[in-house]
Amino acid sequence: MSILINEDTTFIVQGITGREAVNLTRECLDYGAGAKVVGGVTPGRLGREVHGVPVFDTVKQAVDHHGGPIDGSVVTVPPAFTKDAVFEAIENGIKLIVIVTERIPRRDVAQMVELASLRGARIIGPNCLGIIVPDVIKMGGIGGPAKDAAKAYTSGPIGVISRSGGMTTEMSSTLTAAGLGQSTAVSIGGDAIIGSSYAELMPLFEADEQTEGIVIYTEPGGRMEAELAKWVKENNSRLPIVAFMAGRFMDEMPGMSFGHAGTIVEGKEDTAAEKIARLAEAGITVAEEISQIPEIMKSKLGAPANA
Amino acid sequence: MLFSDMGGIDIEEVAETHPDHVGRRHFSNLLPISDFAAKECIASVGVTGSRLNRLTPILTRLARLFVERDMTLAEINPLCELEDGTFVALDAHMDMENEARPRQKALLHELGVGHEETRQAREATEFELAGEAVDAQDHRGVAGNVTEFDGDLGLVIGAGGGSLTLFDAVRKYGGKPANYCEIGGNPSVEKACGLAKLVLSKPGVDKIAVMMSIVSNTRVDIVARGVIKACLELNMDPAEKISIFRIPGAWEEEGFKILDHYGVRYADRTTSMHEAAKLAVEAS
Amino acid sequence: MRKDAIFIGIEVDDAVAGDAQLAAKLEEVCPVDIFAVAGGRVEIVDENLDECILCAMCIQAAPQGTLTVHKLYSNELLDAPA
Incomplete structure (x- = not known):
């Protein structure tokens, strides 16, 4: 199985007529079994089509046209309009929202995440590439065109969670080359506030029978790794975890931001060194190089329990 | 939001050495910010009486400022009590996030913060x-x-x-x-x-x-x-x-x-x- | 008419280069502004040639065989879209 999405998942693309959204729609339609993209929304463009997908002015029109609840939405609208688009999706009953947009002010993100939690919806992102279930479906730009995504991702036992969209593919490709396929790979976004953190996705992977181990990509900044370490310890997780930490050089440069909006060392707990120590305390191995990840994972999978 | 009755020193240090002197509370970003959250936060470190009633609106307004002005940090430290029981902010520190600059132009202009001033820790070469x-x-x-x-x-x-x-x-x-x-x-x-x-x-x-x-x-x-x-x-x-x-x-x-x-x-x-x-x- | 940059060269048959309608169409379809209309004729914008993303929209827009895109680094012609 997989987490979050499967071959039956229906979704819309908000902002579907934008250049990147047109490409993303094509990619999702082409990949695996072909995603069920049941509509697109761009205000004022009712009646158009994007690669055969009907375009609507409102999410409500898309839901009415579909004739029942729609599972998800990929949001690609500009930062100033993202909050409204996400509110619109949530208030029309959509439960899984992938926010691709970068540079959304934090206040807006906090409001979106709060509304999602009140309504029982889940947000992935912002500033992410989405979710992929290898050979089955992808929701978002993750992995790129279908033929490129097929090169990097194969089906298998590893769940991948990454703060960087590109590194989700790099790590999955490395796993694939070593014969370790992926159950689901999730690009969770690089902003300071995101809808779903490592610790929030772990229970889903924990409950997924296909998943036997987790690989994460992480960076300095924020408290997500500490939360993951805590979750693993408190829940006695069955899943071995291997992590890769980029941006170690940033420990010497507090207050400077690199890579992603959320990647900045502001206090002691933010540093790569501190995070590596916390992850290690929870039994999570931090690989020195990406190419070592498969070997470490294989040895952990061979071991009887997550010691 | 945070409140401590041990002002004048770094809040991270207070949190480590005197955790019982730091009150913390989450507040909603969707609901209008109202006094009760600040009141709960301040009361949690044992402040009561007229001090509580004078401090509450200060924290409420600081939280409102934080949200409305897209701050990543809004801190008054130290906040001093005068002999007549009123409070005065002796120092404050505010950080605004870059992403919000376009919609805070008027304020930035008023404060004389130019386009070239970023949040990076040193000046650009x-x-x-x-x-x-x-x-x-x-x-x-x-x-x-x-x-x-x-x-x-x-x-x-x-x-x-x-x-x-x-x-x-x-x-x-x-x-x-x-x-x-x-x-x-x-x-x-x-x-x-x-x-x-x-x-x-x-x-x-x-x-x-x-x-x-x-x-x-x-x-x-x-x-x-x-x-x-x-x-x-x-x-x-x-x-x-x-x-x-x-x-x-x-x-x-x-x-x-x-x-x-x-x-x-x-x-x-x-x-x-x-x-x-x-x-x-x-x-x- | 043929123009070459470092990586990309484009040749438009002189027989159609003066077609104002085609010029307008090429200007519209090219996502990186390689074509412009100048005095009712097709103009190739030199400084944008190397930005060509090999989408072949221009080949599709022109009458068959009248417009070719040359990949100068591999001595190949860009295929017309299927």
């Missing part, structure tokens, strides 16, 4: 400003976020996470980077060219390493054209100046044809990012 100019020349993708270092190994790297990984990798193998940068979001040939030219022209830089994590949106052939064009425009031989080109992914077949034509050494995804970084260090 001339080299970094030139990098910003390259990135600003058109709206297609990113070829920027240039940060200057004092080494001699020129880096044309991407994307966000890839750059962090590669920068670490170069240093791990003993390389001394001349710069940090990020390519992403499928920049134009001209932009990739501008970035490569900037790095190649930096005093002390002999060669550049062009490396990224597997790309899916950015195109291998477009970046290849950009960096080769940079060499040619500077009357340099791409085969000599580009020590290694490691960008696998979208349009790689086309990109490799270009690199073959100019005799540039390249690697596909079977060469790991760390291996590529090692090759770059060895060649410099």
